[in-house]
Amino acid sequence: MSTITRRLFSSSSIIRSTALENTLPLNPSSPVHAKHLPRVLQRRIAKRIEAIEQSSEDGSIPSTINIPNPFLVQRTNRRSSESELTGEARYNWKKPSISNRRQKQLLQLYPSIDLPISAKSKRTPLAPALGSESEELLEIEGISRPVRWNDKITINWTGQLKPKQQKQKDVNEGTTKSLYSGRKLMFKGHKDERNRTQKLADRQTRLDGMEKRIKDWRQGRNDEKIRNRPSLPF
Template identity: 90%
Template sequence: MSTITRRLLSSSSIIRSTALENTLPLDPSSPVHAKHLPRVLQRCIAKRINAIEQSTEDGSIPSTIHIHNPFLVQRTNRRSSESELTGEARYNWKKPAISNRRQKQLLQLHPSIDLPISAKSNRTSFASALGSESEELLEIEGISRPVRWNEKTTINWTGQLKPKKHQQKDVNEATTKSLYSGRKLMFKGHKDERNRAQKLADRQTRLDGMEKRIKDWRQGRNDEKIRNRPSLPF
């Protein structure tokens, strides 16, 4: 079987199983079974469990295992220097184990409520598609559901999605969101963009007395024509 055919069959089977099997209730504390997760998350969990088995002498596995959310960035160690702008502590960050492009593909094949929380997930639209009975999804937008690996083991995804800081808009003033809004350091921009304000001011200064200068020039031209007229009639 070719690679393309195998991918088509695997994708269709995932979509069919997702459409026929209802993985809800919407209680965020109720774990979702591991069989409803994509294979990449199943491999991530299995790799973590194998590492725990090898680290213990008797090979026992705890009932609850915490695994970092592969959809989110991970904060590692603290840096030695603090931020020059805010004075707050700085940390080193590790990129998500699963790229944003792959996250969007998984969210198209699986319900977002079953997957770990991601910046690419939109549970609000998923709740509206299910109807008014799924309004509870709006309250658990920033929570990842636990995973039931087997009858004795439960997986908890660690990591929290940072809420987006919406720009405060004045009700009386009509403000528009621009490229520079909310940035601590503005972009350098092109030279013509940086000099645009001064250029417009200089142009307006020259245009202020333009009508008077045109009138004086025309009057001077007419006076010169009169002076240059010959005195002879022929």
């Protein structure tokens, strides 16, 4: 067993690989108990609750607490300057506090329905077992299941997962796709390729006036011969 896997087993409370059979059928919008979460998420929730309790004057804790989803990129604060291209506001972003590799390992040990929403989670295999209504809810991307810490406190994971954009199919399926089919051109190309359009235009301009230049050149050559001809007959 590798070091990372051993750490995951040692830092997890309950491996729920077969625990779903005791909870089906379930509603994805219903809170999951914190004891079913990995210990790394339990520590994160406990740390946030402790910070809220210390910051409050009377030590009271709200019934609903919002915690940033550690599996997603989070938007922090707004930048002072807007985008030069679109003019829209720009923001600073914070990377997920739990890496993608760690997320994938946690998803192998715990059902994805219990964990916060992640780009690595695949919830479709659970849909047939959960029923048609739950299946429709699971297809909605960006929804994380709330967590019931105790009888008084409920945790909500904040952060939205952007839906994946489906690639558009070509009208002519028989035609071969180019490297940048339906994509933005990312590379400048060679200097010869960038200057080719102007080079061809200049060449065509010279070809259009070629007859006049040849005529002028011949006339100039004849005039030069006449000027250089000696005036004396000997």
